[in-house]
Amino acid sequence: MIENDWPTLPPRLKPLLEAEYPRFSAAEMVRRRAAVEAALSQVNCDHLVFYGANRAGSAVQWLTQWPVTVEAIGVFTPGECDALFVQWINHVPLAKRLASEAEVSWGGESSIRAALAALEQRGALASLDRWASLSTRHSRRASAKSPI
Secondary structure (H helix, E strand, O other), X not given: XXXXXXXXXXXXXXXXXXXXXXXXXXXXXXXXXXXXXXXHHHOOOOOEEEEEEOXXXXXXXXXXXXXXXXXXXXXXXXXXXXXXXXXXXXXXXXXXXXXXXXXXXXXOOOHHHHHHHHHHHOOOOOOHHHHHHHHHHHHHHHHHHOOO
């Protein structure tokens, strides 16, 4: 099929094809964030940790527009910019372009630990010992599998 044979798109859809990357509208992203804030409020929760790996983390893309490649973990706090930690350092530049409303960083040795640090900076100290325990166990398992 050559380009001239393509069906004519309605004018409202043409910007999707002309965009450098497919993106959801600012209004849609505001709607999504409001829905998450409302859900957090209903359960009296101040923060949300969201995770994805190998393009299976739809929550990450749903909130930030980053289509998770290898691994990403984020922290959502109402009224604050999301903290998004991308596991592979070479993916950070593109993640910053696509998740332009989030504070994107490399996850370092452990994206889980980076997310815990972000939670601590945001005042989420309750139950942090439990999460730190999970992070330590995750790191030990990862280290045990590593040949280095």
